[in-house]
Amino acid sequence: MMFIASPWEIVGMLRISALFTENAELAALSEQAEKLTLSQQQWNAIVPAPLKPYTQAGSVSHKRLTVYADNGAVAAKIKLLLPSLMVGLQKQGLEVTSIRVEVQVKSSPAKASKKLRVISPVAAASLEKLAGELKGSALGDAIARLSRRR
Incomplete structure (x- = not known):
């Protein structure tokens, strides 16, 4: 099935894309969101399934990926798996030389x-x-x- 956009939808999409390209702050924010989405997708591809719901990939800064864990036990398990996770991320094309694990407790x-x-x-x-x-x-x-x- 092929999706065909109406002229009004195309005009609306063009206005939104122009808004992001004309405003430097929005363009930078959009670029950062894309980077975070990409790092999360790459993290989800290599992290073991039982840990996936309890972790979230953060930003890559100075070739260091920050990973947020829901609790100390998950953070400890990730630290044990760091060598294999690093290799997996590098195979995914993410240029990282270290992973920083932080515990980010969610309010219950x-x-x-x-x-x-x-x-x-x-x-x-x-x-x-x-x-x-x-x-x-x-x-x-x-x-x-x-x-x-x-």
């Missing part, structure tokens, strides 16, 4: 509050009976509290 979402579980009336009655038999003990008190979850 707030934990959901635990839902209070309820028990059936039949189970509650059985627990109340047992709590009465064990009255005065720590176990009896705990079972009595449990029997009130209706």
